Amino acid sequence: MATLRDVIENLHTIYGRRNATYMPDRNHRAIFLGDAVRHLGKLIERKRGKALAHVRASIFARTCAFAEGFVDLSIMRSLSEKYPEKYCAYCKSKPCYRETNRLR
Ligand SMILES: [Zn+2]
Numbered sequence: 001m002a003t004l005r006d007v008i009e010n011l012h013t014i015y016g017r018r019n020a021t022y023m024p025d026r027n028h029r030a031i032f033l034g035d036a037v038r039h040l041g042k043l044i045e046r047k048r049g050k051a052l053a054h055v056r057a058s059i060f061a062r063t064c065a066f067a068e069g070f071v072d073l074s075i076m077r078s079l080s081e082k083y084p085e086k087y088c089a090y091c092k093s094k095p096c097y098r099e100t101n102r103l104r
Pocket of ligand 1 (some may be wrong): 093
């Protein structure tokens with residue numbers, strides 16, 4: 001099984017040039033990502049479960065493309081900072097004991 005870093009590097013190898021050509025700025029990449037998120041919402045509304053896996057994968061790939069639109073913004077570093085390996089970033093416990101999700 002490939003590591004997350006392997007997957008991200010593979011996505012860059014396959015789609016990096018296309019993304020740089022057709023989505024030269026962050027706004028294009030944000031729209032590209034937003035389209036996939038909206039598509040996921042429609043599939044959930046229509047209860048189209050089979051297609052969800054593909055759209056979730058697209059959202060991840062497009063998130064990586066969006067992150068590449070920034071100079072020196074590593075998705076791996078961002079994930080590590082936002083979600084530390086040893087504990088929850090909010091309550092400092094492992095596992096998390098918070099009852100609600102936070103969007104920050
Ligand atoms: Zn927590």
